[in-house]
Amino acid sequence: MKAFLRAQLERYAQRLDELDFLLSREDIMKDMTQFLALSREHTDVTATAGRYARYQQRESDLQAAQQMLQDGDDPDMRAMADEEVAHAQAELAQLETELQRMLLPKDPDDARPAFLEIRAGTGGDESALFAADLLRMYTRYAERQGWRTELVSESPSDLGGYKEVVVRLESTSGADGVYGQLKFESGGHRVQRVPATETQGRIHTSACTVAVMPEPDEAQAVKINPADLRIDTYRASGAGGQHINKTDSAVRITHLPTGIVAECQDGRSQHSNKAQALRVLTARIQEKERSERAAKDAALRKGLIGSGDRSDRIRTYNFPQGRWSDHRINLTLYKLNLIMEGDLAEPLQALRHAHEAEQLQALDPGAA
Numbered sequence: 185m186k187a188f189l190r191a192q193l194e195r196y197a198q199r200l201d202e203l204d205f206l207l208s209r210e211d212i213m214k215d216m217t218q219f220l221a222l223s224r225e226h227t228d229v230t231a232t233a234g235r236y237a238r239y240q241q242r243e244s245d246l247q248a249a250q251q252m253l254q255d256g257d258d259p260d261m262r263a264m265a266d267e268e269v270a271h272a273q274a275e276l277a278q279l280e281t282e283l284q285r286m287l288l289p290k291d292p293d294d295a296r297p298a299f300l301e302i303r304a305g306t307g308g309d310e311s312a313l314f315a316a317d318l319l320r321m322y323t324r325y326a327e328r329q330g331w332r333t334e335l336v337s338e339s340p341s342d343l344g345g346y347k348e349v350v351v352r353l354e355s356t357s358g359a360d361g362v363y364g365q366l367k368f369e370s371g372g373h374r375v376q377r378v379p380a381t382e383t384q385g386r387i388h389t390s391a392c393t394v395a396v397m398p399e400p401d402e403a404q405a406v407k408i409n410p411a412d413l414r415i416d417t418y419r420a421s422g423a424g425g426q427h428i429n430k431t432d433s434a435v436r437i438t439h440l441p442t443g444i445v446a447e448c449q450d451g452r453s454q455h456s457n458k459a460q461a462l463r464v465l466t467a468r469i470q471e472k473e474r475s476e477r478a479a480k481d482a483a484l485r486k487g488l489i490g491s492g493d494r495s496d497r498i499r500t501y502n503f504p505q506g507r508w509s510d511h512r513i514n515l516t517l518y519k520l521n522l523i524m525e526g527d528l529a530e531p532l533q534a535l536r537h538a539h540e541a542e543q544l545q546a547l548d549p550g551a552a
Contacts, residue, residue: 185239185280185283189280189283189284189287192287193232193233193236193239193283193287196229196232196233196236197233197236197237199229199233200226200229200230200233203222203225203226203229204226206222207219207222207223207226231286232283232286232287235279235282235283235286236283238279239276239279239280239283242272242275242276242279243272243276245268245272246268246269246272246273246276249265249268249269249272250265250269252264252265253265253266253269284544285540285544288540288543288544289543291364291367293361293363293364293367293398294361294363294364294367295361295363295364296361296362296363296398296399296401297352297353297354297355297361297362297363297398297399298352298353298362298363298366298367298396298397298398298399299336299350299351299352299353299395299396299397299398299399299463299464299467300322300350300351300352300353300366300369300394300395300396301348301349301350301394301395301396301397302315302318302319302346302348302349302350302392302393302394303315303347303348303392303393303395304341304345304346304347304348304392305372305390305391305392305393306390306391307375307388307389307390307391308390309341309342309343309345309379309381310375310379310381310388310390311345311390311391311392312341312343312345312346312347313341313343313344313345313379313380314345314373314375314390314391314392314501315345315346315347315348315349315392316344316345316346316349317375317524318373318392318394319346319349319351320524320526321523321524321525321526321528322351322353322366322369322526322528323351323526324525324526325526325527325528326353326526327526328526328527329355329365330355330356330357331353331354331355331356331362332353332354332355332356333351333352333353334351334352334353334354334450335349335350335351335450336350336351336352336448336450336460336461336464337349337350337446337447337448337449337450337461337464338350338449338450343380343381350464352399352460353366354399363396363397363398363399365532365536366396366532367396367398368512368532368535368536368539369394369396370394370395370396370498371393371394371497371498371499372391372392372393372497372498372499373391373392373393373394373498373499373501374389374390374391374497374499374500374501375389375390375391375392375500375501375503376388376389376500376501376502376503376504377501377502377503377504378503378504387504391497395471397467397468397470397471398467398470399463399467400463400466400467400470408439408462408465408466408469412439412440412441413437413438413439413440414437414438414440415435415436415437415438415458416435416436416437416438417432417433417434417435417436417454418432418434418436419432419433419434420433420434420449432454433449433451433453433454433457434447434448434449434454434457435447435448435449435454435457435458435461436461437458437461437462437465439465439469442469442472444465444468444469444472445465446461446462446464446465446468447461447464448460448461448464497511498510498511498512499511501520501524502520503520505518506518506519506520506521507520508520508523508531510531510534510535512535512538513534513535513538515531515534517530517531
């Protein structure tokens with residue numbers, strides 16, 4: 185194991201001792217906010233320190249087996265030592281890979297629910313229909329994961345697609361946060377296929393933009409001055425029975441300094457729609473700040489995954505060839521029908537591993 189990795193892991197072991205001491209103090213136990221924060225850190229540090237302890241134990245086992253090979257004359261003992269050396273070396277390689285991943289910087293937003301926004305782009309009605317296909321793809325994946333899906337706002341097109349649609353996705357298990365799984369989906373998605381409205385069988389190219397934004401933590405969300413907001417109410421449109429047409433329950437909020445707009449009409453009351461629209465607005469403002477920071481970072485180095493800027497053309501869906509391509513990691517899969525049914529496990533895992541590989545390279549001072 186490289187010295188810089190070992191040094192970081194030694195600090196984890198030291199930090200675990202510090203956390204054990206802090207969590208035993210009465211004053212810490214009385215401060216629930218601090219106690220919960222330290223407890224979460226203790227869980228993470230314990231997992232890493234525990235794997236490092238196992239690594240050290242297997243290092244010791246390997247050294248003992250190698251010494252036995254040098255000193256022993258008995259054939260049976262040498263065979264046992266040979267076997268132990270092989271097993272120890274294999275486990276050490278696996279443990280080192282696990283520990284490297286554990287040391288990667290963690291995005292605190294990864295565990296949070298997310299707002300998924302899909303907007304039709306170039307291509308007119310076909311683009312709006314593709315937006316509906318993307319929404320179906322992501323909601324099918326959400327069903328596979330057992331996530332809760334909530335429609336926030338929609339702007340339907342004439343042919344059954346969406347000019348714009350926003351949904352909220354939340355994990356019901358508390359594990360594997362939604363944002364962490366979907367954050368690399370932000371960007372431009374291009375489709376190549378024969379539209380239903382095409383009479384001569386020609387292939388058209390259309391595009392949609394996808395934005396995945398973490399739902400803000402209320403304690404850490406950007407503070408918005410109420411004086412910077414313009415709040416408009418209007419009568420909701422679309423499905424919903426008689427009630428939806430009787431009251432001005434839909435809410436549109438505009439953040440005047442940035443021009444960012446969020447609206448919600450799915451709730452049955454103006455109060456609930458206002459609260460949801462404000463959450464979406466806060467997420468969009470934070471995503472704008474995140475994108476600006478990412479753009480500055482990208483100016484210094486070219487990121488493997490990219491900034492997530494909606495202008496990035498990250499993906500192509502070619503229906504005649506059944507081809508799905510992600511241009512950031514040069515991955516092409518010929519299983520488009522399955523992907524459109526929500527089978528996103530392989531693409532999302534490939535994107536996550538590519539990002540981890542980039543992080544590992546940045547983590548190692550001696551990396552090329």
